Amino acid sequence: MNLKKRIIHESLRLFSLKGFLSTSIQDILSAAQTSKGGFYNHFKSKEDLFYQVLEEARKIWRERCLYRLDQEKDAVSKVKQLLKNFKHRYLIDSENFPGGCIFIKFAIELGDQRPHLSQEVHQGFTGLKAMIQRLLDEANDVGQFPNSISTGTVTNILFNGMLGASVSYNVNHSADDLTQSINSLIHYVDALKA
DSSP: OOHHHHHHHHHHHHHHHHOSTTOOHHHHHHHHTOOHHHHHTTOSSHHHHHHHHHHHHHHHHHHHHTTTGGGSSSHHHHHHHHHHHIIIIIITOTTTOTTSOHHHHHHHHHHHHOHHHHHHHHHHHHHHHHHHHHHHHHHHHTTSSSSOOOHHHHHHHHHHHHHHHHHHHHHHOOHHHHHHHHHHHHHHHHHHTO
16 A cells, blocks of 8 residues: 555544544554655645545445445345445444544534535435435336335435434444344335335
8 A cells, every 4th residue: 555545544544533623634644654744745735635535435435335236136125235235334344434434424523614525525415315316216116116105205214314323333333233223224115115
C-alpha cells in the first residue's frame, strides 16, 4: 500500500471511530506513520482528504452492499440481498470501519458544523433511497406484491430502518441487535408479498 492509500485507509478508520472534526492531522500522521510533508504531498488540506476518504468509503459500500445483487432473480430478492449485504458485508466491517458506519458518523457530526460536507454525505443517502424505490417499483409493476403497495412509504421504512440499525450498531456494536433489526426489515419485505 503506497503512502497516499495508507493515509486514506487510516483516516477512514479514524473518522469512523472519532469523526472528522475530532480527528486531528497529528492523529492521521501517527496512524499512517508519516510526516506533515508526507501528508501535504498528497492532500491540500484535511478537507481535501475528507473527499477522498468519502470516495473510498462509497467504493467499499458499493462493493460490499451491491455484492451479487445482479445474480438475484427478481427485485424483491435484490432488496433482501441488499439488506443482508448491508449487515454481513458492510456494517460489521471492523477493518475499514471499526467505529461503525462512517456515513452516519459524518451525517450527524457535520450537519451543523460543515453543512457543505454533510451535503456530500446526503447525496449517498439520496442515491440509496432512489435505488430501493426503483427496485420496489419494479417489483410492484410485475405483481410481486399482490396488494399493490405504496413504494414510497415502504422505501422510507426500509431506508430509515437501515439508518436506525446503523446508529444502534455504531453505539453498542451488538451483533444480536443488528441481526434482529435487519431480519425485521427482511420479514417486513416478505410480509408485503403475502
